[in-house]
Amino acid sequence: MGESGGRSGTKVAYREIEGQSAGYWVAVIACGLLAAAGVVTALYMRAEGHHVTGMNNQIVWGLPHVLAVFLIVAASGALNVASIASVFGRPLYKPLARLSGLLAVALLIGGLWNLVLDLGRPGHLLAAVLYPNFRSIFAWNIYLYTGFLVIVGFYLWFMMERRLNPHTHAVGVLAFLWRLVLTTGTGSIFGFLAARSAYDSAVLAPLFILTSFAFGLAIFALVLLGGFKVLGRPVGARLLARLKSLLAVFVAAVLYFVAVYHLTNLYMAGHRGVESFTLVTGGIFPVLFWGGQIFIGGVVPLVLLLRPAPRADVGALARTLTAASAAVVAGGLAQIYVIIIGGQSYPLQMFPGLIVKSSFYDGVVHNYVPHWPETVLALSGIAIAALIVLVAVRLLPFLPESLEDHVVSVHGERTATAETAGGQSVAGT
Amino acid sequence: MRIRAGLWAVLAVAVALSGVWAAHRGRVALPVVARAPGHCVLNTAQMRRTHMMLLRTVREDIVRRDARDTRFRLTHCVACHVQRTASGRFIPVNAPGQFCASCHAYVGVRLDCFDCHAAVPHHAGAGQAAGSALVAAFRMPRALRASKGAGPGGGP
Amino acid sequence: MSDRSQTTGSLDEEGGGQEPDALRRKLLKLAGAAVALTLAPGVTVLARDLVVKGSGGHKTPVRYGLLIDANACKSGCESCVRACQDYNGLSHDPGPDNAQWIRKVTIVNPKTGFSRSFPVMCQHCENAACVDVCPTGASFRRPDGIVLVDKHRCIGCRYCLMACPYKARSFVARNVSDQKPWAPRGKGTAEGCTMCVERVEAGKPPACVAACNRAGHKAMVFGNLHDPKSAIALRLSEVATTTIRADLGLGPSVHYRGI
Numbered sequence: 052m053g054e055s056g057g058r059s060g061t062k063v064a065y066r067e068i069e070g071q072s073a074g075y076w077v078a079v080i081a082c083g084l085l086a087a088a089g090v091v092t093a094l095y096m097r098a099e100g101h102h103v104t105g106m107n108n109q110i111v112w113g114l115p116h117v118l119a120v121f122l123i124v125a126a127s128g129a130l131n132v133a134s135i136a137s138v139f140g141r142p143l144y145k146p147l148a149r150l151s152g153l154l155a156v157a158l159l160i161g162g163l164w165n166l167v168l169d170l171g172r173p174g175h176l177l178a179a180v181l182y183p184n185f186r187s188i189f190a191w192n193i194y195l196y197t198g199f200l201v202i203v204g205f206y207l208w209f210m211m212e213r214r215l216n217p218h219t220h221a222v223g224v225l226a227f228l229w230r231l232v233l234t235t236g237t238g239s240i241f242g243f244l245a246a247r248s249a250y251d252s253a254v255l256a257p258l259f260i261l262t263s264f265a266f267g268l269a270i271f272a273l274v275l276l277g278g279f280k281v282l283g284r285p286v287g288a289r290l291l292a293r294l295k296s297l298l299a300v301f302v303a304a305v306l307y308f309v310a311v312y313h314l315t316n317l318y319m320a321g322h323r324g325v326e327s328f329t330l331v332t333g334g335i336f337p338v339l340f341w342g343g344q345i346f347i348g349g350v351v352p353l354v355l356l357l358r359p360a361p362r363a364d365v366g367a368l369a370r371t372l373t374a375a376s377a378a379v380v381a382g383g384l385a386q387i388y389v390i391i392i393g394g395q396s397y398p399l400q401m402f403p404g405l406i407v408k409s410s411f412y413d414g415v416v417h418n419y420v421p422h423w424p425e426t427v428l429a430l431s432g433i434a435i436a437a438l439i440v441l442v443a444v445r446l447l448p449f450l451p452e453s454l455e456d457h458v459v460s461v462h463g464e465r466t467a468t469a470e471t472a473g474g475q476s477v478a479g480t
Numbered sequence: 481m482r483i484r485a486g487l488w489a490v491l492a493v494a495v496a497l498s499g500v501w502a503a504h505r506g507r508v509a510l511p512v513v514a515r516a517p518g519h520c521v522l523n524t525a526q527m528r529r530t531h532m533m534l535l536r537t538v539r540e541d542i543v544r545r546d547a548r549d550t551r552f553r554l555t556h557c558v559a560c561h562v563q564r565t566a567s568g569r570f571i572p573v574n575a576p577g578q579f580c581a582s583c584h585a586y587v588g589v590r591l592d593c594f595d596c597h598a599a600v601p602h603h604a605g606a607g608q609a610a611g612s613a614l615v616a617a618f619r620m621p622r623a624l625r626a627s628k629g630a631g632p633g634g635g636p
Numbered sequence: 637m638s639d640r641s642q643t644t645g646s647l648d649e650e651g652g653g654q655e656p657d658a659l660r661r662k663l664l665k666l667a668g669a670a671v672a673l674t675l676a677p678g679v680t681v682l683a684r685d686l687v688v689k690g691s692g693g694h695k696t697p698v699r700y701g702l703l704i705d706a707n708a709c710k711s712g713c714e715s716c717v718r719a720c721q722d723y724n725g726l727s728h729d730p731g732p733d734n735a736q737w738i739r740k741v742t743i744v745n746p747k748t749g750f751s752r753s754f755p756v757m758c759q760h761c762e763n764a765a766c767v768d769v770c771p772t773g774a775s776f777r778r779p780d781g782i783v784l785v786d787k788h789r790c791i792g793c794r795y796c797l798m799a800c801p802y803k804a805r806s807f808v809a810r811n812v813s814d815q816k817p818w819a820p821r822g823k824g825t826a827e828g829c830t831m832c833v834e835r836v837e838a839g840k841p842p843a844c845v846a847a848c849n850r851a852g853h854k855a856m857v858f859g860n861l862h863d864p865k866s867a868i869a870l871r872l873s874e875v876a877t878t879t880i881r882a883d884l885g886l887g888p889s890v891h892y893r894g895i
Contacts, residue, residue, distance in 0.1 A: 171792015171824030189771035246801035596822030
């Protein structure tokens, strides 16, 4: 049974989910089928060539890459909750650390799934190991991503194996530093491309780190609240209030960096063309930027999260956090779409200031319409991430039985009042 | 427990079906290797064992180190070993039953050279003359043949 | 199923036993170490390049290049483009996913009305962006300055298409079956102008240059940039030329006059 732990003497018991309900199996089978559909689609794209997708020589990277970058960025962010607990020594977040590590692994695998299955010649992937070119961010990322999986794997093991618990802090520090470098690497995929006006900025790397904090926490909150609601396991107001203010800080920080990125670009005369494209004239992209990224992904969550609310009302807190997190995820997808697709849609500036025409779409704004193969492939990355989480929480004790206020603690101080947000019901539905 | 039993059942059915499928397809036919005119750059036994290593080494030399003065070139393999239809048209060497494809099918090794490389020589309409000229041009020099102890000696 | 009803509890993790300030100091030290470890190899690679490439003089005896005279290039003439397509077995149809190793580009200055038409192909850069970003080294630069794709190593990630400022790289999105023996190209790999490497090795100029001369425009000169007595080097020393996006510092081998 659950054993006591933590220096405050509070009890945190973890337990696998029953996983016998019809709902669980429907979810597992749906995710499995979607993942399988992704593999079949990838084989189809491999057999026919990429002309069956909406991607071409103008829009080089499409929907699979949008989802891949989103998932990879969110993966490193999802680990933050564990880092706050074991690196920065905040016991409040400790009961969440296991789920945080699991989500990080699952999201990263989902993102890599998309990237690898979209390759033109995945069979040549071994060449990246045999002849790595270390001037390429991609070559670095191969090591950063696999290293991340290994380190977080050890981290989870150390958290779950009682005899190894004393070393958790060290592995946690390593994992935290690694994820910072990893997100820098992901941001640099775009930041180092001097050729494309939209990407030519070192601010992209720190921007990606901040967005990872927000995306990761939002997905974490959605999984936690959704899972605990389905399982009937209780969550206390104290934890919800903390997650709520943390998410607000992250969202505000992202908005700040987005503002810095666009203001520096606007200040540089040479970048005004691409800025007016993203912000005003670029068709769908200004809509996604202002409506998706800024309004839904920034303003709405901030208003929701910063609105004064009764701190004891668990239901209201959970609803607010869920709505704000969903808005952050939706806005985040819009943000990555604007960066990746919008950045390619704006024509290459071969002759700045001149009108350029050719048979190869020079000087033309490129349209991108995702076709079904890459859409299925992109969604299958999400499916595989969800499948990993669903299977893992059934096999191993990732989820705490309860996150009520008397279970979680803050700096050893135990809460006097414990709101009851539901009985200590047996897991499973 | 029910799940485990179910998984075993699925596995058993899959194994049984694969057996039926294999029996239905029968054995893969022995490769049909048509003799090419002239002499190969190495003897048959050496080519069988090492052609992939040669091609792999040589492709590094040719593509990356611009050392094109090598005899072991895929285009030369194709030039000699390609077959023609009755009407004189080249048949791609990776078409079923052809020189490359028949052996690779027999040993079950995927052949992907011709995803990128031409599977027929360039001289599409030309007659035998072009073929034999290519053979003569790429014939292995006497010295090399002697050192490798290959070929039935003496060029045409 | 009954085994599931046994709960598996376990001890919460240890750690966090230090004072926050001490923790923070330790963390900063670790962060410094990690950053140094991460950046050191990259800095070394870049520093080596700075030393080697900054030393001046020609490292290699041969660097093939082109000089394109936009004043001599005839608007509407597509001889070079056709010759490239025919020699390399490319489609004549310019679809969104068809390769165009060479294309005619028309520029117009909206303020002055100045207009020129000229071919653009792979610029065979000295510090090629495609070579830098390629994770496997499939994009590489030969000692004679020709930038190629080694399709045996290409994984089809298309990072080079993203990185090239000249749109000189294409991705093969369909099955290809009618390749020329000297120009292998296949589905799922990146490709671009090869400067007709087999012709160049046989002592002939690239197909586009030969076609331009045949058409009588003589707008393209091919030769060894590192040989001071070559026609191209002499011409470059006489007339004012530039390269496209010279500001990026990529060092293209293709020079332009009159743009």
